[in-house]
Amino acid sequence: MRFIIGVLAALMLWSASAQAETLSDGDKAAFRDVITGQIEAFRAENGSRAYSYAAPMIRQIFPDPDLFMNMVRQGYQPVYRPQSFKFGEAGFSASGRPVQRVTVVGPDGLTYEAIYTMERQPDGSWLINGCAIVRAPDLGV
Numbered sequence: 001m002r003f004i005i006g007v008l009a010a011l012m013l014w015s016a017s018a019q020a021e022t023l024s025d026g027d028k029a030a031f032r033d034v035i036t037g038q039i040e041a042f043r044a045e046n047g048s049r050a051y052s053y054a055a056p057m058i059r060q061i062f063p064d065p066d067l068f069m070n071m072v073r074q075g076y077q078p079v080y081r082p083q084s085f086k087f088g089e090a091g092f093s094a095s096g097r098p099v100q101r102v103t104v105v106g107p108d109g110l111t112y113e114a115i116y117t118m119e120r121q122p123d124g125s126w127l128i129n130g131c132a133i134v135r136a137p138d139l140g141v
Helices: 002-021 025-043 047-052 056-061 065-075
Strands: 084-092 098-105 111-120 126-135
Touching: 025 047, 025 084, 025 098, 025 111, 025 126, 047 065, 056 126
Parallel strands: none
Antiparallel strands: 084 098, 098 111, 111 126
């Protein structure tokens, strides 16, 4: 029984480390390109272009660019109108989904962390499948 538990634990560790290795430098660069493209589209008020970076699930929830842009304006001001943004780590969430962390200074001058969930498309490209924004802790620096 201990042998089986040991094998299962080893397989789980191997699976987690193999998963972490599947995010290539090209994938990480694609994340940055897609997120930057969407933020630039927000800044330009180009709803169609911003919407083009949204994954199919987001498009199902918001079936046209105007609905999508209204949602972003109302709930995502830090990424809609950032003063600045800087890419952090890319990796996997606890559930195994690819994520990209972005530190954002919002229009209010406060610092936020935007955690983008990315989704690989059938053609190999990446699109944004969600974004969670949390207020970054004040580090007093």
